Amino acid sequence: xxxxxxxxxxxxxxxxxxxxxxxxxxxxxxxxxxxxxxxxxxxxxxxxxxxxxxxxxxxxxxxxxxxxxxxxxxxxxxxxxxxxxxxxxxxxxxxxxxxxxxxxxxxxxxxxxxxxxxxxxxxxxxxxxxxxxxxxxxxxxxxxxxxxxxxxxxxxxxxxxxxxxxxxx
Amino acid sequence: xxxxxxxxxxxxxxxxxxxxxxxxxxxxxxxxxxxxxxxxxxxxxxxxxxxxxxxxxxxxxxxxxxxxxxxxxxxxxxxxxxxxxxxxxxxxxxxxxxxxxxxxxxxxxxxxxxxxxxxxxxxxxxxxxxxxxxxxxxxxxxxxxxxxxxxxxxxxxxxxxxxxxxxxx
DNA sequence: ACAAAGATGCAACTTTGTTGCGTAAGGGGG
DNA sequence: CCCCCTTACGCAACAAAGTTGCATCTTTGT
Ligand SMILES: [Mn+2]
Ligand SMILES: [Mn+2]
Ligand SMILES: [Zn+2]
Ligand SMILES: [Zn+2]
Numbered sequence: 001x002x003x004x005x006x007x008x009x010x011x012x013x014x015x016x017x018x019x020x021x022x023x024x025x026x027x028x029x030x031x032x033x034x035x036x037x038x039x040x041x042x043x044x045x046x047x048x049x050x051x052x053x054x055x056x057x058x059x060x061x062x063x064x065x066x067x068x069x070x071x072x073x074x075x076x077x078x079x080x081x082x083x084x085x086x087x088x089x090x091x092x093x094x095x096x097x098x099x100x101x102x103x104x105x106x107x108x109x110x111x112x113x114x115x116x117x118x119x120x121x122x123x124x125x126x127x128x129x130x131x132x133x134x135x136x137x138x139x140x141x142x143x144x145x146x147x148x149x150x151x152x153x154x155x156x157x158x159x160x161x162x163x164x165x166x167x168x169x
Numbered sequence: 170x171x172x173x174x175x176x177x178x179x180x181x182x183x184x185x186x187x188x189x190x191x192x193x194x195x196x197x198x199x200x201x202x203x204x205x206x207x208x209x210x211x212x213x214x215x216x217x218x219x220x221x222x223x224x225x226x227x228x229x230x231x232x233x234x235x236x237x238x239x240x241x242x243x244x245x246x247x248x249x250x251x252x253x254x255x256x257x258x259x260x261x262x263x264x265x266x267x268x269x270x271x272x273x274x275x276x277x278x279x280x281x282x283x284x285x286x287x288x289x290x291x292x293x294x295x296x297x298x299x300x301x302x303x304x305x306x307x308x309x310x311x312x313x314x315x316x317x318x319x320x321x322x323x324x325x326x327x328x329x330x331x332x333x334x335x336x337x338x
Numbered sequence: 339a340c341a342a343a344g345a346t347g348c349a350a351c352t353t354t355g356t357t358g359c360g361t362a363a364g365g366g367g368g
Numbered sequence: 369c370c371c372c373c374t375t376a377c378g379c380a381a382c383a384a385a386g387t388t389g390c391a392t393c394t395t396t397g398t
Contacts, residue, residue, distance in 0.1 A: 022315055036349065041246070044364055044375065066354080077371090077378050100267040100325065102386075113351065125319060138321075139308050146328075150294060153330035156269065159320035169319055179374065213395055217344065235385080253345090271355075274351050286385065 029057040041091040048076050052084050056094060056108050062123065062133040063097050097133055097138035099126040099158050105133045120156065127163035134163070185195045191312050198226040210260040219254050225263060225277050230304040232266050232274035232293065266302055268327050270297040288322065296332035303332070 029037075034053045038045045055072045056064070064072075066081055075083075085106055088094035096104045110122070123138040140157045203222045207214045224241045225233070232308075235250055241330075242250075254275055257263035265273045279291070294309040309326045 023257075045374065046364075048377075063210075079356085080377055087376095096269075098267040098271075098327070100272075102267075104271075121314075123313070128322075134318065138315060140315060141313070144292065144307060144310070145307065146292075146307060149331060149333040151331040151336050152328050153297075155326070156283050156325075156327045156329075158267070158318075158325045158327075159321055159323070159378080160325075160343095162281040162320040163316040164316060165261075213344065215394075217346075247385095248387085249346055256345095286364080 002072070005161045022097060027057055027060065029054060037093065041093055042087075043087060043091060048073075048080055049084055049087075051076065052081065052088070053093070053108075056106060059107070061107065061137075063099075063107035063133040063135060064106055067103065069106070097156065097158065098125045099124060099133045100160065101126070101133075107135050118152065123157045123159055124161045125163060126158060126160040127166055129162050129166035132163065133158075196226055196229065198223060201274035204263065210257075210262055210288045211241035212256060212260060217242075217249055218253055218256075220245065221250065221257070222262070225275060228276070230276065230306075232268075232302040232304060234272045234274055236272065238275070243253045248252055264289045266293045266325065266327065268293060268299070270295070270302075276304050289325065292328055294332060295329040296328060297329060298331050301332065302327075311326065 004112050027121055031050070034050050035045050036056075038049060038089060043049065045084060051073050052069060066078075068084075070076060070078055070081055085094065085096070087104050088106075089096055093109055095109050096106050099105055104166075109120075121142075122138045123136045123140060125136050126133045138160075141156055145154060171212045194285075200219070203226075204214050205217060206222060208321060212218065218241050221238060224238050235247075235254060238254075239247055239250055254263065254265070257275075258265055258277055263275050264278050265275050268274055278289075292305045292309060293302055294304045294305050305328075309324055313323060315336050
């Protein structure tokens with residue numbers, strides 16, 4: 001529940017973020033935006049927490065590992081970072097992807113996610129060349145027929161291969 | 170690339186497996202079947218390798234971790250097991266699933282998989298109650314529209330929630 | 339039966355992730 | 369602005385997954 005769309009009206013200067021947001025691009029959040037985000041999620045505002053959100057907003061639709069965040073920030077404690085990421089996931093601010101590489105990747109959530117309910121209905125792409133994982137603007141189909149009596153709570157669709165950047169050269 | 174269907178004609182006693190197989194159920198492979206499988210895959214036949222295939226065929230559509238296989242066999246070396254599983258994956262005999270638990274799960278491949286090309290077009294289900302991952306007889310739709318210039322090589326669709334057994338009680 | 343190619347087993351290591359606990363900091367009430 | 373309770377941080381210690389190197393054993397084709 002927060003907004004993050006580089007070209008969206010709300011992001012014209014002077015506009016305050018309030019609730020819903022959608023990640024569609026790299027965007028460096030302003031300090032007040034981050035603070036509001038944390039307030040709305042009932043999370044205490046600390047230096048580390050702000051920096052982590054900052055880092056995640058900068059990478060936009062590119063999901064990054066805990067280790068990558070750690071290196072971007074360089075001052076943060078590794079264990080604290082794990083706990084922050086867990087808190088963000090629980091709060092519905094961030095979603096994680098198991099892309100098959102063995103490490104979780106994290107990205108900002110879109111508007112359809114909320115506390116404890118990650119309606120993460122977009123496809124993720126893992127590029128084996130540049131070793132990056134990104135959130136694609138491709139929606140997971142909802143017409144799948146499951147065997148009876150399965151209770152579906154979450155879905156993760158990971159496609160891997162070669163991304164557009166690595167493919168074009 | 171090999172066949173494994175409990176009720177399939179080929180599995181009536183006296184029938185020899187040759188190439189294509191499909192895993193759909195628990196089935197304890199015969200020694201000669203396993204040996205043929207390894208021969209066809211150009212893999213040397215060793216005690217450990219046979220036991221690992223045996224173990225995987227027994228679990229059927231339930232994908233298990235390296236650690237679980239290790240415990241089933243109890244004599245195998247942990248590192249050797251990793252290498253065997255990698256060899257099987259490379260050979261297209263076995264596919265692995267990243268179900269979000271942090272450990273890879275392994276299951277026998279179906280007929281549409283071949284060396285280096287895992288057309289793993291079925292959905293996997295992770296049950297958070299009994300902590301099991303299984304291959305569902307649900308096919309991933311092929312009508313997804315990807316952004317241009319992405320080269321799709323593999324797909325993994327993991328659905329999580331509560332499985333039929335845990336849900337019915 | 340021999341030799342080359344390949345598989346195994348062990349040690350040592352890396353990386354990811356968790357847990358416990360004392361200390362520091364955030365935020366609401368006064 | 370200060371107090372105090374709650375929560376977050378930071379460190380140590382640990383657990384578990386997975387990798388690499390290397391010497392030794394096994395498989396397999398000749
Ligand atoms: Mn995503
Ligand atoms: Mn499967
Ligand atoms: Zn790429
Ligand atoms: Zn279950």
